[in-house]
Amino acid sequence: MITLAVDVMGGDHGPEVTLAATRSFLDQHPHARCLLVGLADRRGDWTHPRADWIDATEVVAMDDPV
Secondary structure (H helix, E strand, O other): OEEEEEEOOOOOOOHHHHHHHHHHHHHHOOOEEEEEEEOHHHOOOOOOOOEEEEEOOOOOOOOOOO
16 A cells, blocks of 8 residues: 655645545555645545545645745
């Protein structure tokens, strides 16, 4: 079993796209599992038997100052 960490908040389109892509990946790779990291209020009712959600306490946006 391989475990991948996924930044759910990353990407240009956010969790809506990231979560759909993660589900597709898991459905196609039965020997993989994912640790999803993101804001709790963006999870919605998303679940998968081989995915665990880790609540992020903050998000760094692309336009945040260095």
